[in-house]
Amino acid sequence: MELIQEFFTSGGFIPHGHCYLWKTELVWLHLLSDLLIAIAYYSIPISLIYFVRKREDLPFRWIFLLFGVFIILCGTTHVMEIWTLWHPTYWVSGTIKTLTAIVSVFTAASLIPLLPKVLAMPTLSELEAINIALAKEIAERKEVELELSHNLDLREAIYNEATDALFLVDTTTLLIIDCNPCAVEMFEVNSKEELIGIEGQALQKRQFSDRELTAILEDISNKGFWRGDIEYVTKKGKHFWGNLAAKHINVAGQDMNLVRVKNINDRKLAEQEAQEGKRILDALMEYIPDGITIADAPDVNIRRVSKYGEQLTGRSREVLEDIPADRHVQEWGIFRIDGITPATNEELPLTRAVQKGENVIDEEWVLQKPDGSQIVILCNAGPIRDEENAVTGGVIAWRDITDRKRVEEYINNLNIELEARVLERTLELSRANAELETEVNERKRTEERFDLVLKNSPITVFTQDRDLRYTWVYNPALGVDYESVIGKLDAEILTLEEDAQRLSHLKQQVLTNGIGRREEVHVSTHDETRYFDLTVEPLHDRDREIIGIGCVALDITQRKESEVQLRAAYDREIVLMKEIHHRVKNNLQIISGLLYLQSRQVGEPKTQAIIQSSRDRILSMALLHEKLYRSRDLEHIDFIGYIQSLTLSLENSYASRSTNISLNINAEPVKVDIDTAMYCGLIVNELVSNALKYAFPEGRSGQITIEFHKGEPDGYTLIVRDNGIGMNEAIDLKHAKNLGLQLVYSLATQQLKGQISLEHQGGMAFKITFTIKP
Template identity: 30%
Template sequence: MQVVWSIFPFHAVFIPHGHCYLWKPGLVWLHIASDLLTALSYYSIPLTLLYFVRKRQDVPFGWMFQCFSAFIVACGTTHFMDIWTIWHPTYWLSGGVKAATASVSIYTAVALVPLVPKALSLPSPAQLEAANRELEKEIAERKQVEEFLRQSEARYRAVVEDQTELICRFLPDGTLTFVNEAYCRYFGKTQDSLIGQIYAPVIYQDDIEHVQQKLNTLDAKNPVVTIVNRVVRSNGEIRTHEWINRVILDHDDRRIEFQAVGRDVTELKQTESALQESQRFVQKIADTAPVILYVYDLIEQRNAYINREFTDLLGYTADEVREMAQAVLPTLLHPDDLAGLQKFVQQWETAKDNDIFQLEYRMKHRNGTWQYFQCRETLFARTADGTPKQILGAAVDVTDRKLIQQLQFALKEKEVLLKEVHHRVKNNLQIIYSLLRLQQRRLKDEKAIDTLLDSQNRIKAIALIHEKLYRSENLSDVDLPHYITHIATGLFGVYRVNSEWVRLETQIEPIPLDIDTAILCGLIVNELVSNSLKYAFPADQTGKICIKIYLKNDELVQLHVNDNGVGFPTDFDPADSNSLGLKLVMDLVEQLEGTLVSATQQGAEFKVSFPWRKP
């Protein structure tokens, strides 16, 4: 036993601490009671602190409370050791407990030094009270805001539910998270049957991919897109909708939800389609119309619209006309017409909507030539204050008509000149005729008289056609029946033949002949009828003379002159005749590039045939 006590030096033989108190009961119990109460108090304080720290996890510096608890427990243990050493002199053990207490005390004291500034930075009660009041105020404001938000949400929900437009929200995978009443009514379903389901079934199958592609384009820079697609109602009806889709993003700009507002635009699309078809129809009419159509802006002084005929007639492209801008009129209009047009534009200041103005002007073709246009214009648009802004015009190319008018005017001048020429030729021939007639009256020789008479008749035949032409409205068209008949009846008077004894029969077609051919025909008829009147009916013999002119097969003109007089001898040949008249006839037929055939059956008959040349 002695060996065991030798191992623990603290158990060396000391006198108990009670000897110091002389074992006086009062003094001993005083120290026992004091140390015992102190030790119990020390043990109760850490328990309270540990309970507090455990219950208040938010208390800062909890580890320091644990250090304080260890320190206080160590102090309480030293008091227990003081009671123990009154009877047991284990002073080494008591010193060890005090050493442990000292270690805990030193650690706690050292750890407490850097903790002081941190503890001082903690708010004071006044600050905590102010912060608490501020927090209470903030809480009250937040409650007000929350109440406002609740009311706002209620109003928003009421507005959304009352909307006639279809409103829905859905997740990126297409799952519906909200639909309003209008959406439910339109598709004939309840909110419970729609929310949580994919929106795809209400979209027409062929449009689903198009809708998804459009939604995939939404991001922070482009958060809204309008999509037009077809939907399928519960009854199977297919309608067209326009949806305005907005993406809702999180803080990392990731899509978390979509909101869509849609409306049925089936009738609108049908109207737009009809309007587009109407516009296409009007554009087709404008492009195929054989007139220039244009809209001219009076304020901007430029063409707002031109149709295809403008470029086709003038050779300019639409881009070239647009580039002319305000210089379009000075560039295209003739300088002489431009000054008049500027005065014409002033009329639009007082023009009424239904007024139509007409004007004529020249415009320059791309190749530099000038073309005439007849134009009709009316007011097309006004500004907000009623000022005339645009005019609509239709211009017809009258260049050819203008040229025709110019040619007609020139031809009219030439006709007047030709009539004057024919009149003068006729007068000159009439003078020659009169001179020959005067000369005839001076002659005594019958043969010379007959020769002059024949010459007079020939001159009269030529003069007659010039007279007919200058009196005619058409200088290129000879009235052949009237002309030939007039020559033949005139010869009856010259040779003093009674028309009751010798009848004149004519069958003359109104064949168009030029003046030279008509004169040649007139001279042939003059010679042949003269011969018949002079030789066919001696001693007042009765008979008839027939003149027939017609067109054969639209190629040959047939001129026949015959009588039922005494005729020619059977061996008569016009080519061997010494008659000046017949020789003249043969020369005239040759000029016509024709042929002459004669016959003597029942009188004399001559048939002239020559090619017809339409004048």
């Protein structure tokens, strides 16, 4: 252990740096030199080891590894030179140098027997010549092998790699000898054994006739091949089109037909689509209500024009088609939108689409017809491109928008007028807004006055929802407050259940029918009954759906009490008035009776007649009071009943003269006031009395008619006519000497304030028209 410890310690030696007197420059010189040498020594063996690992065929690999060990030890000795500058472990340093010496001597000894072998190795030029000769030999051998397998590879490539179905067919039996995998896939069979041994045309949808088959075989024999399009059917029933090419060949001394079937289904579909597209294009060009023009590139030669395009231009297809770009403007009559400036051929939309590939959207041009009339057309044009995006032509669609332009001009004029009206309306709205603000302020003041009035009035306003629960109340009645009413039903507020049911029924009718109601209702509390004039109206939302009701209740309790009092006073007055009418009637009858007694004391007939007339007038007034006494209405009287009673009384008074005279009454059922009834009764009394006395002398028969009708508002007509002998047509009622006629004229013009007229045709008629002021 002591020996090992002494081996790795300084053992009293001084560092190597003392030899350099610790001169900084000298120390750094040796340090850097040894460090760089060590780094170089260590990198060399790394490269050698990497080289040996990559070249496993390298001869004498061990000598390279030995050189690597030798160089590593050399580098380590230089590292120890740096270490001993400060750490004098000279035993370790000496040991490493000893190992280096042993390895170096062994390496030098190993090189001596190795040199002859190295010198015997071929040079690079010799190796290159050997490699070239070897490569030539290999190439020649491969060429021979390729030539030998060429035929087999070619056949294998034809059958296995071809994208078409290939068949070898016997020229005599026309049976399939062999086929490639593509044929198996094309005809959807499991293996080629299903195809070998069958006749090829068995795969066709329609087999050849004998004549067709003979012609095909002759073409193969004479021309060496035959080609045609045939529709086939696969084993799974799928139809497809194939192009068949048959050629006579000789394989290994055996004659046979090589048949190729190429699937051309896509081409056939493309041809069908192209034909369908052509039919669609023909239909569009024939029926589409727009002008369509198609041109070829690059000279913009017009190939086709739609039928509607011919009609719009007013020109025939022969004039419009097959013309180049430099004649478009002239032949078509194209102008710019102003209708005056002719267009140039270069700026036309179709020319730009074909020659520049532009897409032209909604350009307006003017087209002039042969008769000089012009139309405005709206154009959209674009290029036609092929698969490689090259322009092969162009198309332009255009339509007549002349009417639309007129409409636009009309609309523009309307817009101008509308803007003026809007400006005018805006000014009106400004004024209306100012007026509205004034009205709003006035309404607010009105509402304040309304609130003030309602607070001191017997009016209650409230709203209820569809469930008849109170949602708002203003000026609550019956001694309740706002909070105790909101959200409640009538049954929860009112004292009596029947009051709540009656009010709820009324309100529910308004909710159901949507029609407002106004009724007088009464509500009882614990100590009184109050009466209200209740108005109920439905409330609607914006969609006019009923969402509740609004009510206004006017407390009319005091009015109802006053009405009771007035009714009692009125009843007492009625009793008093009836008593008065009864006594007046009795007094008039007494006067009539006295006159009757007086007439019996007078012997002169003329005086008796005067007294009788007076009695009749008194009786007519007595009869009026009799009617009023028996009537419930003391202010108005049934005029028909009164006239009937009056005429009956007159018939009784003149019974001896009215035997052959009939009295007819034609009157509407109307009621008149007492004064009017009395005046009309006196008139009827006078006229009927005169007719009974004078119109039918010597017992002649006749007819007296009384008519009473209501005409215009408040207007009435009274007519008394007879078919008797009539009166003198020169009579003047105003100055009549007869007391009766004077009385009639006075009553009609002064009391009734009406007019009286006479008719003398077929007897005598008195017509009185008057107005009764309400």
